[in-house]
Amino acid sequence: MVIRVSSPDIQTKISFPRILLAPMQGLIDAPMRDLLTRIGGFDICVTEFIRITHTVHGKSMWLKYMPELAQNNQTQAGTAVAVQLLGSHAENMALNALKVVKLGANHIDLNFGCPAPTVNQHQGGAVLLQYPEKIEQIVATVRQSLPAEIKLSAKMRLGYEHKNLALECAYAIEQGGAGEVTVHARTKTEGYRPPAHWEWTGRIREALSIPVIANGDVFTLADYHQIREISGCTDVMLGRGAVQCPDLARQIAATNRGINLPALTWTEILPWIEDFFNGCCQLSNSHVNYPVARLKQWLGMLRLHYAEAGELFIQLRKITTIADIQKELSLLTSENGISV
Template sequence: MEGLLDFVLRDVLTRVGGVDRCVSEFIRVSGNLLTDRVFLSYIPELKNGGRTLAGVPVRAQLLGSDPGCMAENAARLAALGPEGIDLNFGCPAKTVNRHGGGAALLREPESIAAVVAAVRRAVPAPLPVSAKMRLGYDDAGLARECAQAMEQGGATELVVHARTKADGYRPPAYWEQIPAIRAAVAIPVVANGEIWSVADALRCRSLSGCDALMLGRGMVADPGLALAIRAHDQGQAHQPLAWQALLPQIGRFWDLVCADLEPRQRAGRLKQWLNLLRRRYPEAQQAFDEVRVMTDQRVITAWVRQVADQ
C-alpha cells in the first residue's frame, strides 16, 4: 500500500493490537542494486530486529521483473534481517505495469517463476519468501498457472487479492474465485481484498476457504478490526475501538510524522488517515473538516494536542 501503510502507521496500528505480521510498502527494483540506506528508509524496523516497536514482525516487499536484479537486491535486503521477503505481483499502478512490474507479470507465469526462483536461491534457506498476486490482469484465466509458478519457484506462502488488475479497487472482491487457486497449490493461501468489518472477514473466509486474512485499507479505516476478528475467533465479547481510545494513537501518529517525514509530507499524511477513518468513525468527519484547511505544522500540532487531551 504505497504511500499509505508506511512505518508510521505500522507502528501505530500494531500498538492497537491483533496483528500477526506486517508487510512493508513495495520497494521498487529497476536495474540498480539498492543501498542499505534505501531499504532502511522503507523499513526502519530493520534497526529493531525486523519488528515494530510493538514487537510485530515486518516482511519486506520487493517489486520488479528482472530475476537477476531482484535476486541481488533480495540478498542485500536479507542481510539486514527482515522477517521474510515478499514479492509483489499485484500492484495495478499504470507506471509500474508499464515497466513490466506488479500485475503486468500475471500475463507471464514463466516470468513469475523465474523471478521467484532467483530470489529464493539468493536468500538464506530459512528465510520465508512469499508472494502476492491478483486474480489476473484483464481476467482470471491464468490465476492457477500464476499461483503454481510462484509455488514452483519456491514461494512458501501466497496472498491473493481477489480482484484483477482491470478491477482496480472497485468493489466487490471476488473471494469465491480463491478456492480454485487454493486447490492448485500446496502452500498456504491468504485471502485479501475488501475486508472492512468482522462480517466481511467471516464471509471472506466462508467463500475463499482461507483461515488467514490480509487486511489493508480496512485496518487503516478501523484500527481495531484485527482485534475484533481475533476476539470473534476466540468466542469473546468485544467492544469496538472507540474514537476516544483512538485519539492518543492519532497524537502519536502526528508526532512520528513530524519526527520522520519531510515537512511537505506531514499535513497530507494526517489528512489522508483522517479521510479513511471517516468510513468507520462519524467523529472523524468533523476532525477531517477541521484539519483539511490547515497547513501550518504548529497549528496542526496544537489541534492534535487539544483533541488528544479530550
C-alpha cells in the same frame, strides 16, 4: 499465531488463524504499521514495495522503507515485518533480496499485484500476471539466491485484464519456490471496485499445496468470517479495512479466541490520531508536508467509520503547518479529557 498452554501434566499447542497487514503503497507505511500493530491483533505486516530496477539499493534505502530492520524485523509492538520487492529483472531482484537479508531481513515478499499504471508500464506488479513463466523465473531466481532459512512469499491479483491465468500464475509462484501466497481477489483492471471474488481465492487454495492467504474487501467482522467461509483460507490479510477501522484486527483476534471486544470509540481513537501525527513528524527523512498530508489522508479514510473524523478533517483542512496541527490535536484531546 501459536499459544502454548502449560499444566503440570501436559503442554498443548493452540494455533489461531493469522491476521496480516497489507503492503499498501503510500498508505500503510512505517508510522501506520507501528500504530496499527500497537493497537493490536496483527501477526505479520509487510512493507510498502521497494522498486527494483538496475541497481542494488544501499542500506539507507532499505531503512527508509523498513526502519524495522534496525529493530530485529519487528514493529515496536513486536509484530514481525516482511520486506516487499517489486520488479521484473530476476537477477536484480535476487541481488537486492540477498542485500537486504545481509542487513538482517528474514522474510522477503514479492509483488505481483500492484495495479498502479506507472508501475505496470515499467513491467512491475500486476502486469506480470500476463506472463506466468516470467513470474516463476523471478520467484525461482530469488529463492535460489537466499539462504534456506529465509522465508519467501508473494502477493498476486487474479490477473491483469482477465482471470484466465489466475491458477497458472499461482502455480508458477508455488513452483518457483515461494512458501505461501496472498491473493487479492480482483484483477488489475478491476482495481478496488467491489466485489472481491473470494470464490477465486478458494479455487487457488484448492489447487496449491502451499498456504494461500485471502485478501480483499474485509472491512468488518462479518466480512472476515465470510471471506474465510467462501475462500476456505485460514489466514486473512487486511488493507484498507484496517486503516478505516484501526482496531478491526484486534476485534478479529479476540473473536478467534471466543472474546467479544467492543469497537474503539472516537474518544479512544483520538490519542492514536495524535500519536500517529507525532510519529510521522519524527521521521527524519520525511518532507515537511508529509505529516500533514498523511494525517489528512487518514482522516479522510477514518470518516468512513467515524463521522467525527470527517468533522476533524474539515477543521484541519486549511491548516498547513505541523505546529498548528499539533496545537489543534492537543486542544482536542484536552477538551475530551484525554491524557496522551
